[in-house]
Amino acid sequence: MPEGHSIRHFANVHDDCFQGLTVKASSPQGRFDEGAEAIDGKTFVGTSTHGKHLFFHFAEHDHIVHIHLGLYGWFSVRKNRGGKPKQSARLRLENASFISELVGPTKCNYITTQELQTACAKLGPDPLHDDVDPQAMFDKIQSSKKSIASLLMNQSVVAGIGNVYRAELLFLEKLDPFMPGREVPSESLTNIWNNASVLMTDGATDGMIRTVAPQHLTEAEASDHKYNQYSYVYKRHTLPCRICGTTVLIGEVDGRKLYWCKKCQS
DNA sequence: CTATGATGGAAAC
DNA sequence: TTTCCCTCATAGC
Numbered sequence: 001m002p003e004g005h006s007i008r009h010f011a012n013v014h015d016d017c018f019q020g021l022t023v024k025a026s027s028p029q030g031r032f033d034e035g036a037e038a039i040d041g042k043t044f045v046g047t048s049t050h051g052k053h054l055f056f057h058f059a060e061h062d063h064i065v066h067i068h069l070g071l072y073g074w075f076s077v078r079k080n081r082g083g084k085p086k087q088s089a090r091l092r093l094e095n096a097s098f099i100s101e102l103v104g105p106t107k108c109n110y111i112t113t114q115e116l117q118t119a120c121a122k123l124g125p126d127p128l129h130d131d132v133d134p135q136a137m138f139d140k141i142q143s144s145k146k147s148i149a150s151l152l153m154n155q156s157v158v159a160g161i162g163n164v165y166r167a168e169l170l171f172l173e174k175l176d177p178f179m180p181g182r183e184v185p186s187e188s189l190t191n192i193w194n195n196a197s198v199l200m201t202d203g204a205t206d207g208m209i210r211t212v213a214p215q216h217l218t219e220a221e222a223s224d225h226k227y228n229q230y231s232y233v234y235k236r237h238t239l240p241c242r243i244c245g246t247t248v249l250i251g252e253v254d255g256r257k258l259y260w261c262k263k264c265q266s
Numbered sequence: 267c268t269a270t271g272a273t274g275g276a277a278a279c
Numbered sequence: 280t281t282t283c284c285c286t287c288a289t290a291g292c
Contacts, residue, residue, distance in 0.1 A: 002274085006273080031285090068275080069274080070274045070275070070286095071273075071275085072272065072273090072287070073285075073286080074286085074287095088285095088287090103285090103286065103287090104287080106274065106284075107275090153274095155275085162274075163272090163274090164273050165273080166273095209273075256273095256274090
């Protein structure tokens with residue numbers, strides 16, 4: 001499921017498959033309220049992203065498609081071998097070589113260039129963007145009484161981090177999730193930002209989240225090619241911490257599950 | 267078969 | 280703070 005790395009990954013895949021080419025567009029599910037007709041037969045110019053927001057740009061139109069996958073939205077992009085459209089697809093793009101089907105998004109609608117800028121202006125800096133100054137994120141955190149766990153999930157503070165990366169980034173920095181933002185040292189914030197950039201860039205390339213260093217995986221886990229499912233603390237509650245053996249804890253912050261090791265993160 | 271939850275967020279109370 | 284939405288894999292009868 002989608003955090004910022006997935007959005008960048010899907011953007012890359014769509015650029016690879018459709019950039020510069022005309023596409024057939026449709027909405028098999030029929031809930032693309034504004035209709036796919038406006039982009040049907042148009043040239044797919046390319047993608048852009050900010051955090052968990054994905055934008056498809058088309059030629060000749062001020063019809064940018066704004067996509068947010070929400071909790072369980074997903075793309076299926078594959079070679080075009082014919083076959084029938086998936087009926088739950090909100091948006092289907094097709095050219096001679098590829099098919100893209102978007103299922104279950106929270107948002108999929110047209111916006112203008114101006115609306116794109118407005119949407120992005122509400123978001124904090126994105127660790128996946130090149131040459132971005134994270135100072136705005138640091139300032140918001142260090143002027144807040146809210147916990148660092150809460151702040152890292154706030155998209156207006158930093159864009160693209162979700163529940164998995166939050167838990168793992170806090171663990172990697174050995175930071176108490178409940179520490180008020182104003183008490184978090186600048187060095188920790190720099191490390192979190194840098195770790196986020198590296199891990200999410202790798203995640204975008206692979207299309208999966210990997211946070212555990214190879215030496216911290218068991219032999220069986222390391223030989224499992226689906227080792228993206230392994231974490232330091234995310235969903236590891238009741239299991240021993242990979243580093244200290246203490247039982248990983250589970251809690252809730254802002255209605256979302258939080259996982260952490262009380263001994264390592266204090 | 268139905269119930270539940272999930273890497274999200276907006277809108278309604 | 281709670282509710283609701285979009286989908287689907289998995290758990291549990």
